[in-house]
Amino acid sequence: MTTRVNRRIVLASRPNGAPVPENFRLEQAEVPSPAQGQLLLRNLFLSLDPYMRGRMSEGPSYVAPVGLGEVMGGGTVSRVEISNHPDFRPGDVVAAYGNWQDYELSDGTGLVKLDPALPHPSYALSVLGMPGFTAWHGLLAIGEPKAGETVVVASASGAVGSVVGQIARIKGCRVVGIAGGEDKCRYVVDELGFDACIDRRDPDFAATLKAAVPQGIDVYFENVGGAVFDAVLPLLNVHARVPVCGLIAHYNDTALPAGPDKLPLLSRNILTKRIRMQGFIISDHYGPEFMEFLRQMSGWVGEGKVKIREDIAEGLENAPAAFIGLLEGRNFGKVVVRIAD
Amino acid sequence: MTTRVNRRIVLASRPNGAPVPENFRLEQAEVPSPAQGQLLLRNLFLSLDPYMRGRMSEGPSYVAPVGLGEVMGGGTVSRVEISNHPDFRPGDVVAAYGNWQDYELSDGTGLVKLDPALPHPSYALSVLGMPGFTAWHGLLAIGEPKAGETVVVASASGAVGSVVGQIARIKGCRVVGIAGGEDKCRYVVDELGFDACIDRRDPDFAATLKAAVPQGIDVYFENVGGAVFDAVLPLLNVHARVPVCGLIAHYNDTALPAGPDKLPLLSRNILTKRIRMQGFIISDHYGPEFMEFLRQMSGWVGEGKVKIREDIAEGLENAPAAFIGLLEGRNFGKVVVRIAD
Numbered sequence: 001m002t003t004r005v006n007r008r009i010v011l012a013s014r015p016n017g018a019p020v021p022e023n024f025r026l027e028q029a030e031v032p033s034p035a036q037g038q039l040l041l042r043n044l045f046l047s048l049d050p051y052m053r054g055r056m057s058e059g060p061s062y063v064a065p066v067g068l069g070e071v072m073g074g075g076t077v078s079r080v081e082i083s084n085h086p087d088f089r090p091g092d093v094v095a096a097y098g099n100w101q102d103y104e105l106s107d108g109t110g111l112v113k114l115d116p117a118l119p120h121p122s123y124a125l126s127v128l129g130m131p132g133f134t135a136w137h138g139l140l141a142i143g144e145p146k147a148g149e150t151v152v153v154a155s156a157s158g159a160v161g162s163v164v165g166q167i168a169r170i171k172g173c174r175v176v177g178i179a180g181g182e183d184k185c186r187y188v189v190d191e192l193g194f195d196a197c198i199d200r201r202d203p204d205f206a207a208t209l210k211a212a213v214p215q216g217i218d219v220y221f222e223n224v225g226g227a228v229f230d231a232v233l234p235l236l237n238v239h240a241r242v243p244v245c246g247l248i249a250h251y252n253d254t255a256l257p258a259g260p261d262k263l264p265l266l267s268r269n270i271l272t273k274r275i276r277m278q279g280f281i282i283s284d285h286y287g288p289e290f291m292e293f294l295r296q297m298s299g300w301v302g303e304g305k306v307k308i309r310e311d312i313a314e315g316l317e318n319a320p321a322a323f324i325g326l327l328e329g330r331n332f333g334k335v336v337v338r339i340a341d
Numbered sequence: 342m343t344t345r346v347n348r349r350i351v352l353a354s355r356p357n358g359a360p361v362p363e364n365f366r367l368e369q370a371e372v373p374s375p376a377q378g379q380l381l382l383r384n385l386f387l388s389l390d391p392y393m394r395g396r397m398s399e400g401p402s403y404v405a406p407v408g409l410g411e412v413m414g415g416g417t418v419s420r421v422e423i424s425n426h427p428d429f430r431p432g433d434v435v436a437a438y439g440n441w442q443d444y445e446l447s448d449g450t451g452l453v454k455l456d457p458a459l460p461h462p463s464y465a466l467s468v469l470g471m472p473g474f475t476a477w478h479g480l481l482a483i484g485e486p487k488a489g490e491t492v493v494v495a496s497a498s499g500a501v502g503s504v505v506g507q508i509a510r511i512k513g514c515r516v517v518g519i520a521g522g523e524d525k526c527r528y529v530v531d532e533l534g535f536d537a538c539i540d541r542r543d544p545d546f547a548a549t550l551k552a553a554v555p556q557g558i559d560v561y562f563e564n565v566g567g568a569v570f571d572a573v574l575p576l577l578n579v580h581a582r583v584p585v586c587g588l589i590a591h592y593n594d595t596a597l598p599a600g601p602d603k604l605p606l607l608s609r610n611i612l613t614k615r616i617r618m619q620g621f622i623i624s625d626h627y628g629p630e631f632m633e634f635l636r637q638m639s640g641w642v643g644e645g646k647v648k649i650r651e652d653i654a655e656g657l658e659n660a661p662a663a664f665i666g667l668l669e670g671r672n673f674g675k676v677v678v679r680i681a682d
Contacts, residue, residue: 062579105485124422238403244612259600264591266604267566271585271620272403278619279612298674 004031008101009318011066017055018327024057024072024320031103039111041078041096041104044318046337047125048074048323049159053251056102062281072100075130076339077114077121088113094126100319102339103323110192117245124157126334127301127308128294134245134282135163136293139221142243142278147172149218150237152209154228156197157184157309159334160245164221165194166306176212178228180329187332192307203257207229217241225249225267230262233269244279309333345372348657349442352407359593359668364397365413365661372444375425380452382419382445387657387678388466389415389502389664395593397590403622412439415659416471417680418455418462420441429454436465441660443680461651462587466651467500467675468642469635475586475623476504480562483584483619488513491578493550495569498525498610498650500675501586505562507647514560517553519569521670528673533648541563547586557581564576566590571603574610585620592668650674 005028012025027084034040052074055066066072076098080088085108090093094111097106116123126132132150145151151168155161157176165188168175177188177197185197196212198205209231216237222229226249238244269275311333313322319337326335344371353366375381393415396407398536405528408414416437421429426449435452439445455462467473479501486492492509496502497518506516506529517530518538526538537553539546549573557578563570567590577583641647652674654663660678667676 063614110410225605229604229608244608247605247608247612250609253605256601256603256606256616259602260597260599261600262602262604263570263607264566264588264594265597266607267563267570267585267588268591269620270618271588272622274403274620274622274625276617276619277611278617279615281613281615 002329005029006101006103008071008099009316009319010069010071012047013068014058015053016253017254019053019056019320019324021320021324032105033080034105036084037107039080039085039088039106039108040075040082041094041098041106042081042104042301043076043078043098043339044093044341045077045122045125046074046098046100046319046339047076047130048313048319048326048335049131050246050248050251050326052323052335053327056259061282074098074100075125076104076106077124089264093121095129100316100337102316113314118301122310122312122336122338123301123308124312125336127163128297130261130282130334131159131334132163132297132308133285133293135160135221136167136297137282137285137289138243138245138280139164139167139219142276142280143168143219143241145171145173145219145220150174150176150213150215151218151219151221152178152213152232152235153221154178154194154200154224155246155248157195157332158223158309161221161223162192162287162333163306164186166192166300168219169193169195170300170305173259174211174213174215178209178224184332187309191309200228210235222243223248233266235271236269236275238273238274240275242275242277244277248327311335313337315339344562347372347442347444349412349417349440350657350660351410351412352397354409354437355399356394356593358595360394360397360661360665362661362665367658372439373446375423375446376491377425378448380421380426380429380447380449381423382417382435382439382447383422384417384419384439384443384445385682386418386463387415387441387660387680388417388471389470389660389667389676389678390428391587391589391592391667393664394668395557404578404624415439415441417445418465420529425560436470441678443656443657445594446448455651456555463651463653463677463679464525464642464649466677467651468504468647469638471637472625472675473504473621473647473649474631476501476562477508477638478623478626478630479584479586479621480505480508480560483617483621484509484560484575484582486514486560489515491515491517491554491556492560492562493517493519493554493558493573493576494562494589495519495541495565496557496589496670497529497533497535498673499564500649502562502564503529503533504647507533507641510536511533511641511646511660515554515556517550519550519565525673528650532650541569551576560584562586564589573608577610577614577616581614581616583618585618589668589670626665652676656680 080092097340153164156179223246225247295297312330421433494505497520529538543646564587566588652672
């Protein structure tokens, strides 16, 4: 036992703006031994998600910051190696909230056993896990799309946006994605079935988006902020809904952008168009609603109505680079790290 | 008949920034004669409300602009002078959507007969009319205050804000008003029963507001925008609700304010605190909901649980000055013009 190694990635320093490789450090430690009532988990897949950027900084947010020298946290799919717990057996595969490392101790709290027949266990980190639940709750409970309405979603090829758009199509909406690059846009339309997709790097982005939504925008699923939101705001319809799920364009901000101050412009739009803008954090909503999501989404995935593309990084040591790439939009699909087979 | 005069106030020119007296012109016309099915109304009281500023400008808003040379519109309490309509008799007193003038023709559409025993018919323009309905709907349907929560309302001595705060007190909330000047603040606390009121002219306004809401803010009823909202934003609690009813600080803006751009700051607060910010326009909500409002509010007014202070301008010719004063916050209570006895 003591000869095995637990590799782990800790927060070495806090980023000033965009994270750099030096903010992370790969360490080695002994593999821990489970006490009575505990399990030893072998992490197989690690989920990388934009919200983790927030945890790298100090200061108030909706998740506590990671301490300097602490292991970075994240969702995992893991295999039970040793069980001193009556509910789990070696070989069980579970979804867990773990860390960027090879092995975890667990007392079983929060573990979700996965069906061993599942063709893609890593889907528990995407379409059948937190990002899928985020898309499902945010679009349906806050966005409240109605058939015939126009739904616009940014980060349309990403883990959340791709699912938002596919659900909106199921609900009979016209769906316009926004993504970074022609290849992503082609995928969003050809593979995911969106009605259109606009490249946010297009120099005429705002005009192109406007042309793609001749009836205006009824639901804008906000993942991004920044220039994308600036282009969306004048196109929002009366009684539009804006679920605010993420603001990746601002996660690396170290100060407020230069003026003019567009806050009054937003307030005025909210007032005159009776817009509802509402933030949400999916961790507030686990419980019965998650089970309902899982039931419905498993059906859609099984029927091929909702697809997901994974962007898999090989090896725990490549997690920092994959995470930095995610914040820069260099990924193509849901970013997952394969830690072990 | 033809010797009588119908005085009326028309929009002479569009304001550039704050309205000035020259934007209005008092004209005289003949009193019109009602055709079959029509009524001649004598306007007794005219309501002046901040939303009218929007109608003086061109450009998209939620109400159509008044044309140059057209009579300014507004809610009135009026007496039927001549009736060629089976449902009305001379002497009936009605609430109407009329104009800034002595006489109106009407075909009866939208008229609401008032109880002749009503001690204050002008209340149909305030606590029992549009501003009261605005307060009631915005606070209860969007703000959803719960007993023990903290509710903050700006323009706390005004037609809408004063009612918002009194309803919130009825619902068991801690209520903090914001008003312009010590006399208004004293009135809000001593007469209306708010728990506290902060003078927005206080040089330490932001710190004083913070000290007045030790549990943070659960509902902020937005009437103002500008520096008041800047002070409120960091005090909003997780799951706060922000009904957006008005933005009087910005109605005279001719350009966006200088930077930095605080829009991303607002978005970030909406996300991390799961805030719901929602605009509304009360004209969307008339119908059965208005009757329910009228029933409940009449009870509260009768029991003395909701009070209103009127700031009455005498004479139609003084309507422009009273309106300019309203936008500058020089009124004290609901602004009504007495046109005739």
